[in-house]
Amino acid sequence: MKTFIQTTLISFFALMALSAVAQDDAALLKKAKKIHEKAFTLDTHADTPMLLSRGGFDITKDNDARATNSKVDYPRMKRGGLDAIFFAVYLGQGPRTPEAHEAAKKRALGIFDAINTTLKSTSELAELATTPDDAYRIGKTGKRVIFLGVENGYAMGHDLSMLQKFYDLGTRYMTLCHSSNNDICDSSTDHKGAEYQGLSPLGEQVVKEMNRLGMIIDVSHISDSTFYDVIRLSKVPIVATHSGARAICNHPRNLTDDMLKALAKNGGVIQLNLLSDYIKTIPPSPEREAAMKVLYEKYNIKDRRGMMTLPEAEQQKARAEFTELNKKYPIQLATVKDAIDHIDHIVKLIGIDHVGMGADFDGGGALADCFDVSQYDNMTVELVRRGYSKKDIEKIWSGNFFRVMKAVDKGKTRELSLK
Ligand SMILES: [Zn+2]
Numbered sequence: 001m002k003t004f005i006q007t008t009l010i011s012f013f014a015l016m017a018l019s020a021v022a023q024d025d026a027a028l029l030k031k032a033k034k035i036h037e038k039a040f041t042l043d044t045h046a047d048t049p050m051l052l053s054r055g056g057f058d059i060t061k062d063n064d065a066r067a068t069n070s071k072v073d074y075p076r077m078k079r080g081g082l083d084a085i086f087f088a089v090y091l092g093q094g095p096r097t098p099e100a101h102e103a104a105k106k107r108a109l110g111i112f113d114a115i116n117t118t119l120k121s122t123s124e125l126a127e128l129a130t131t132p133d134d135a136y137r138i139g140k141t142g143k144r145v146i147f148l149g150v151e152n153g154y155a156m157g158h159d160l161s162m163l164q165k166f167y168d169l170g171t172r173y174m175t176l177c178h179s180s181n182n183d184i185c186d187s188s189t190d191h192k193g194a195e196y197q198g199l200s201p202l203g204e205q206v207v208k209e210m211n212r213l214g215m216i217i218d219v220s221h222i223s224d225s226t227f228y229d230v231i232r233l234s235k236v237p238i239v240a241t242h243s244g245a246r247a248i249c250n251h252p253r254n255l256t257d258d259m260l261k262a263l264a265k266n267g268g269v270i271q272l273n274l275l276s277d278y279i280k281t282i283p284p285s286p287e288r289e290a291a292m293k294v295l296y297e298k299y300n301i302k303d304r305r306g307m308m309t310l311p312e313a314e315q316q317k318a319r320a321e322f323t324e325l326n327k328k329y330p331i332q333l334a335t336v337k338d339a340i341d342h343i344d345h346i347v348k349l350i351g352i353d354h355v356g357m358g359a360d361f362d363g364g365g366a367l368a369d370c371f372d373v374s375q376y377d378n379m380t381v382e383l384v385r386r387g388y389s390k391k392d393i394e395k396i397w398s399g400n401f402f403r404v405m406k407a408v409d410k411g412k413t414r415e416l417s418l419k
Contacts, residue, residue, distance in 0.1 A: 045242035047363035071361035080376035084145035101157030108155035173216035198229035214412030236411035237267035264350035271358030288329035
C-alpha cells in the first residue's frame with residue numbers, strides 16, 4: 001500500500017509531466033503557425049469548378065462544409081492559410097464517339113467560361129496565375145491565387161490544337177485520363193482492364209505536344225503501364241497532382257515504390273491526395289453497409305453512382321435519405337496523422353524534393369481533421385511534430401511543385417513543328 005506522501009508525490013510528478021506536455025504542445029503550435037503563415041502554400045487539385053458551373057454556390061462566402069457539401073471558398077482558404085489552388089476543369093469520361101468528343105470539347109470550354117465569369121466578378125478577392133512569379137505577386141496583395149488544370153484528356157477529343165487553346169486559357173497541367181480508359185491511355189481504375197498497355201498512339205502525340213507547349217503532364221489516374229510510358233517519353237519532369245503511396249494504402253490510384261523512384265529520377269513530384277480511401281483502408285461498419293443495401297434495393301440501383309441515373313424527383317428523395325443515413329452511420333475518415341504517414345514514407349524513399357499537397361477537395365478529399373480547406377494548417381502542425389524543418393515544409397507546400405513548373409516551362413520547344 002502506498003503512503004499518503006507517496007501518492008501525493010506521484011500525483012505531483014504526473015501533473016508536472018502533463019503541464020510539460022501542454023507547454024511543448026503550445027510551443028509546437030506556435031512554431032507551426034509561424035511556418036504555415038510564412039510559407040507560400042499551394043494545393044494542386046480541387047474540383048471546385050463543378051460547383052461554380054452548377055450555380056447557386058457563392059465562392060466569396062464562408063460556406064459550411066457539411067451543409068453545402070463544399071470544401072473550398074475564398075474565406076476558408078484564407079482561414080486555412082492556403083494561398084494558391086489549382087482549379088480542375090474536370091470532365092467525367094463519356095462515350096468515345098466523334099460526336100461525344102465534340103460535345104466534350106464544348107463542355108470543357110463552358111467550364112472555363114464559368115471559372116472566368118467567377119474570377120471577373122470576384123477580382124478583388126482572387127486572381128488567375130500561370131507562373132510561380134504570378135503566384136508570389138498576387139499572393140502579396142492578399143488575394144487568393146487560382147491556377148488552372150484540365151482533368152481528363154477527354155476534354156480535347158482527338159484535336160491536338162485544343163491543347164494550345166487550353167494553354168492559352170491559362171491551363172498549366174492536364175491529367176491524361178480519369179476513372180476509365182479514354183482514347184489517350186489506360187486508366188488505373190477501369191474495370192474492363194487495359195486497352196493499350198499504356199499510351200495509345202494519340203496519347204504519345206499528346207505527351208509530345210504538352211512538352212512542346214510547356215504544359216505539365218499529370219499522371220494521377222493513369223495506369224501503371226501508362227505511367228512508365230509517359231516517363232519514358234516526356235523530356236521534362238512530370239507530376240501526380242493528387243495521388244498517394246501504394247505501400248501505405250494499397251489502392252491503384254496510388255503510386256508504387258518503384259513508380260516513386262522513377263518519379264524522383266525524372267525530377268517530378270507527387271502531390272498528396274486527401275481522399276480518405278486513398279490514405280487508409282477503413283472497413284465500413286456492418287450497420288452502415290446494411291442500411292446502404294436497403295437504400296439501393298429500394299431505388300433499384302447498384303451503388304451510389306446509380307442515384308445519378310434516377311429521375312429528378314426520385315433522385316432528390318434518394319439523396320435526402322442518403323444524407324440521413326450518413327448522419328446515422330457516419331463514414332469513419334482517415335486522419336492527418338495517417339496522411340503524413342504517406343509523406344514520411346515518400347520522403348524516406350525518395351527524399352524531400354518530390355512531394356507536395358493536392359487534396360482533391362470537392363472531388364472527394366476529406367479527412368476527419370482536415371475536412372475542408374479551412375483546416376489545412378493541421379497538416380503543417382503534424383509535419384512540425386514529426387520534425388520537418390521550415391525549409392522542408394516550404395518545399396512540400398509549393399517549392400517542389402514550382403520547381404517542376406519552371407522546368408516544364410523552360411523545357412518547352414514551341415518552335416519545333418509537331419512530328
Ligand atoms: Zn481526380
